[in-house]
Amino acid sequence: MKAIDLIFTDDLEIGSDIEIGYSDDQHVEHILRANPGQFYQYPDVGYGIAKKLNGSIDIQTEKKLIKQALENDTYLIPIDGIKIDPSIGKFQIENYTRKS
Numbered sequence: 001m002k003a004i005d006l007i008f009t010d011d012l013e014i015g016s017d018i019e020i021g022y023s024d025d026q027h028v029e030h031i032l033r034a035n036p037g038q039f040y041q042y043p044d045v046g047y048g049i050a051k052k053l054n055g056s057i058d059i060q061t062e063k064k065l066i067k068q069a070l071e072n073d074t075y076l077i078p079i080d081g082i083k084i085d086p087s088i089g090k091f092q093i094e095n096y097t098r099k100s
Helices: 024-033 049-053 059-071
Strands: 004-006 020-022 082-085 090-093
Touching: 024 049, 024 059, 024 090, 059 082, 059 090
Parallel strands: none
Antiparallel strands: 004 020, 082 090
């Protein structure tokens, strides 16, 4: 089941229509950007990617942390759906679904 919600963009236009659509990609991005504890009601949701990009990381550990952060917000993802390339600071999340 896909989530439908407000779609946030970088451009804020006063008086423009509000966009509504499938928002799972946006939710996953927000979870990766948020630090654990940043969502007051859901303290286990969040990964804190900004802190991870500038440090040394263990890829397998980080994949498990990302998987757990997403599962804490009803997403299911296989560990091979998480791609990390620390040499260029790239994280890719694919093949996730939402618990129904």
